[in-house]
Amino acid sequence: MPIPSGTAAVDRSLLRDDVYRRLRDAIVDGTFMPGEQLKDGELAEWLGVSRTPVREALLRLATSGLVVALPGRSTTVSIIDERAVRDARDVIAAMHELVARQITGRLSDDDIERMTDANRRFAAAVAADDVGAALDADEELHRIPVAALGNQALEAVLDQFEPLVRRTERLRFSGDAHASIELHDELIALLASGDAQKAASVAFHIWHSLPADDVADD
Structure with a gap:
């Protein structure tokens, strides 16, 4: 090794x-x-x-x-397994949906600004085709509402399963990341506006739409 x-x-x-x-x-x-x-x-x-x-x-x-x-x-x-990634993705999507539903309207102005700044850095990294910086900014953005909620059990679940999905994201990073910029902006606006139902729906979609197929051969 x-x-x-x-x-x-x-x-x-x-x-x-x-x-x-x-x-x-x-x-x-x-x-x-x-x-x-x-x-x-x-x-x-x-x-x-x-x-x-x-x-x-x-x-x-x-x-x-x-x-x-x-x-x-x-x-x-481990070899990347399609079913394992799909299962982890589905759990993570459900956790972020729960976070958005419970934290909408409760984030501070500083939280919203930090999410907005993270998305700016995410967009810049995508434009520069910098996979590492893009994924780091994306993780920072999504962890702000998670930290604000303060549900340690939920955080433990994310800590366990997110790395498996992040590894697949890194290996399969593509131009599709451009769509995430707009989804991030939409999520941030909804979290700030107090529309919990729509925020939860967007949060779920962001994660559940990640491709989990065609990874077994990597």
Whole structure:
């Protein structure tokens, strides 16, 4: 397994979550590709930590469907599975629909402005064909109402299943992202106006319309 170079080690005082996030992001952004074997010793050396938090992170990643762990044998990055992505997408769409229904009309002016700014950066990244920046801005935009709602159970569900969908988005990024700019603007306006029913419908559509087919061969 080739280890990326030029990455600073994780501070040993950081929590297990930091190791988990680093490995999750490396899978989502394609640093570690589907089918690639992950060795806890090499990962621990890369991150500058012991094997224990790496092993714990790999177990968490297995529950999200990002890796396949065979105890005592090997851990590999999962091959993207159409049904798994579709199931995760449907759950995420339902969660964001619930968020929009409950938070509409309750966001602060600062929340609305931050969402608007995130969509501007999303549009700029799409125009520049910068996949990473586009997905980062998109995630920031959608997480603002989620954080404002403060439902920790809902956030845990999103944390578990969103990475699987984000990885597919990155691999399948296309010009269709231009339509998301207008949908984002519509969602922001509805959240600000207080139309919970329409906001919930748009939020659901944004996520449920993501393609989940033709991914099994990646």
